[in-house]
Amino acid sequence: MNRKFWITALIAFINSLSLTILLPIIYLYGKQFGLNDFQTSFLFSIYSLAQFFATPVIGKLSDRFGRKPLLIISLAGTVIANFIAGNATTAIVLFLARFLDGITGGNNSVAQAIISDITTPENRAKGFGILGAAFGLGFILGPAISLLAQEISLGASFFVSSAIALVALLITIFFLPETIQTKAERGHNIFDLGLGNLIKGLATPNIGILLIINFFIGTTFTIFTYAFQPYFINVLGQNSKSLTLMFLLFGVLGVIMQTLGISILTRKFELVNILFLALFVRSLSFSLMPIVPSIVYFVSITILFSILNSLVQPIINTLISLNSKPEEQGTAMGLNSSYLSISNAFGPVIAGMVINQSNPTTYGYPLYLAGTLTFLVFLLAVFTRKRYAPKVKPRQ
Template identity: 65%
Template sequence: MKREVWIVSAIALVNSLSFTVLLPTLYPYGRQFGLNDFETSFLFSIFSIAQFIATPVIGQLSDRWGRRPLLLVSLAGTMLANLMAGLATAAWVLFLARFLDGITGGNNSVIQAVIADVTDAENRARGFSLFGAAFGVGFVLGPLISLGAQAISLGASFLVSAWIAGIALGVTYFFLPETLEERSQPRRFELGLAKLVTGLTIPKVGILLLINFLIGTTFTIFTYAFQPYFLNVLNQTPQSLALIFIVYGVLGVLMQTFGVPNLTKRFNLLLILFVALLIRSVAFLAMPIWPNVTYFVSITIFFSIFNSLVQPIINTLISLNVDAQQQGMAMGLNSSYLSISNGIGPVIAGVLIHQSNLASYGYPLYLAGACTFGVLLLAIQTRTKYAPS
């Protein structure tokens, strides 16, 4: 694997730490400011909606100006935003900080474009799995760091996240060379809804963008609902939440590092995707059946093992279906669709939850399971439209 892939994977690791440090903290931190469950869901959504607006622009700019400058701007924005959040004294400052982090936070699509720049088709799945593994290591170390920061305060997690983003900024500045050899020609940007609609018409890629949007929506219904269910129904603490994120992270790293490369050598990419979606659907439906912490953790551990396969496979399929000069654009569109799905999912979950009715905390999980099964049927039905040649 080329040196650049290892460098951006290291950047992805440090970058993911700045994100995953916040995962066990954001929901209880919002409640600390007096926000209810529905209002807290917007802390998750506003970040993603801002990313939705910005990511296609960042992807296009990286095709025109290079990968490195856009990574620098994005990481600087994350550092400043988390400083604001950690020092916030009012809820509106927290919302503003989450928006700023999102509007500058399109770096994952740029990192993926770097990987596509320096790998051939044969090694691309391995490159994306290494990126995923680096992000997965962040899911181990980030909650662990958050656990330590929570001993000071919930806001300290944001300050630690800002410091970590600063490390990623330094690694990018001093060690990452520019990987884009052929720049795209200057052209008028197609922004907003028009760009997203245009993306759906790209042969083979359009249907993958739609499928990934639906996958992302169902997944983020779960990722928001998981936290209030774990804390309020199962009566666990933010520290326990951080510990369970650590367990999921370890399993994700193992699958990204060993599972994806071995499975892609032995099985068809589409088969891996279909099996992973089926298991995801069944796991979502099973999670809220019995409000017992041992049962819930067991189901989610089983889920996390196979869930780690979905995004590397989708990213590989998209990358294999576009040419070298469009990798940044395609990855930017994909991240944008994921961002808007991340903005929709938490709000759907927040609408379904009623704090006076503990049973309602399980409703989003049932919905996520049923909808994921529908996405699986769509992916199977349309498979000839996006299968790599």
């Protein structure tokens, strides 16, 4: 791995800090503005919905004009949006800030395209694993920083997030070189910016089925990521600090698996088989979580879940990259992020609709639903494997 790779990994890590500082407090921050559980689900959804339309455009433009300028724009949007959110005095301003962060939120897809530019097909799974680990490391330090910021206020977390995104922006401007070797041709209409690819991508051989699988993966996962927060607080009787510690646990286990685990597993098993195992364990864990309303039991199941869960997205990213042409890596990663984003918009709303605040028992329903639907995604991935299995076997 060369200097460009490690600079990109550093930027991804800092960017993940900016994101993970906010994850433990968005639900409770929305509550401060008088939003109910269903309304707070839209705070998660509006960000993802905006990303759905933005990321294919950002990905396509990065193929055309280069990775660096588009990464600068994306990070600048995060800096501004989180500063506005921290200063919000009404729910409308908060929603607008989340929308702005989403519409400029191509940070992750551009970073993935950079990794595709600078790694060989054989080493791409390892590259995405390290990138995922950099993101996972943010899950360790981000919640820890969030705990400190919460001592001031929940809104202070947005200011800290904005400042950290500014650091990533400055590193990108001054230290990250351009990585794209072959630029795509200029477009002639709005569909050439990538919006048309939202439909055409589904019909692309090998790529289309992976986009569909990842859409369902994202939907089921975000049903969990939203639902586990009110379940953790209202059923298990925990608070914002213990919720933050749970995200810290996700991060620690994720980094271990994405640095050591993925290297070991890819030497011994095919990528698709690792994906199948991770999806099956995810499905089982979701279904088991709400059976016993005990914090000790819940944390135990969460550890089982976290061990393999962090492998899902790096493996999907690798499979999409290996099935894409070199000059279309940004477009492919933009499409992947876009469909993942729209799935992230559906998941919280589905969870919010299932929950009934007056009946605490219903807080466990979305977890059962996530487990059942994830098992169906697992079956879909198994039965369609011949359509996307890579021709290149990753190695160390």
